[in-house]
Amino acid sequence: MDCKQALSLMHDYMDNELAPNQVLLLKEHFAVCPACTERYDQLERTEMMLFGIKTQRIEPMADFVTANIMASLPKKTKQRVWLRWVKNHPAITVAAMFVMVMFISALSFWNQDRELMVKGPDLDKLIIEGDKVIVPKGHVVAGDLTVQNGQAEVYGEVNGNLTVIEGSMNLASTAHISGQVTKIDEAMSWLWYRITHMFSGVAYN
């Protein structure tokens, strides 16, 4: 064993990581090499001095340091707790946001549409007086008729559905409506109407 190898083994020995047979080899080397013996001795004494310094007393920190630490901690607010919940449940948060946005936009649509709106074929044949939409006697509307924010007065025929949103309807005895008659005046049923029409629109287009 040369001295370089022995030095490496010395350190491993000090780290308690030397196999017993290698310890034996190292000791054999010490027996024939006074320089390495001296070196090991020095290393061991260095280590003792290092461990010795640990026992040396250090004046403890001033008490106010602990108090300072506690005082310097940022306050965790309620909002942060809330935020953490949001972070932990991203899917629910996104779903809730989606529903909220849908609901708000639907509501605003509902509140905005205050003007008379008539939808259907042959509109020029209808009589409109103020917010009154009249289907004259003898006239046939060839399809669905929708009246929003107005009164529908039907004397003639409607070959389809009649839908009145936020308004009233007046069906004369001569009126004939082949489809369904629907009256919508609540936000929720209006929403339902829009949603079902959205889907049927998708289905038929």
Added chain:
Amino acid sequence: MLARKGDQRAFAELVELYKDKIFHLAYRMLNNRHEAEDVVQDTFLRVYKNLERYDENQKFSTWIYRIGTNLCIDRLRKRKPTYSLDAEMNDQEGIDGYAMIPSEDRTPETEYMLSETQQMIRQAIDSLPAKYKTVMVLRYMQELSLQEISDVLDMPVTTIKTRVHRGREFLRKKLERKL
């Protein structure tokens, strides 16, 4: 872990449990009381802010030692440029130990308490480059095992071993005439 839920009292207990360990570590690393106290404060502030990121599979002591050690290394880096161990080795022993002790610690009391030998050791440790100093302080002053040091510094055990070996050799040379 209670402290994680923002329980201030639980956190205060953590502070009580680890403040001295971190203070000793920082004091040995920086050789300056005031800076060491700052490090202790910064360490706990960081622990508090990052409690949510603490991995429970890890020992808490490892984690807090890592934060403290990194803060010390940052300060050492800011203080002066690091030079290689070889350059240090060739350094002449011209500087006397007295000059190496920070002036604020040079009170008559400490001079009396610190034997010449102890002063020399402190000076020798202080002159180690940061990466060796860290390992030596953790190994001898905190009595961590090589494996624990490797966990704290997030480095392979073989690297830690090499640094301990080189650190020991460096200190042996520095302290040669005292041995």
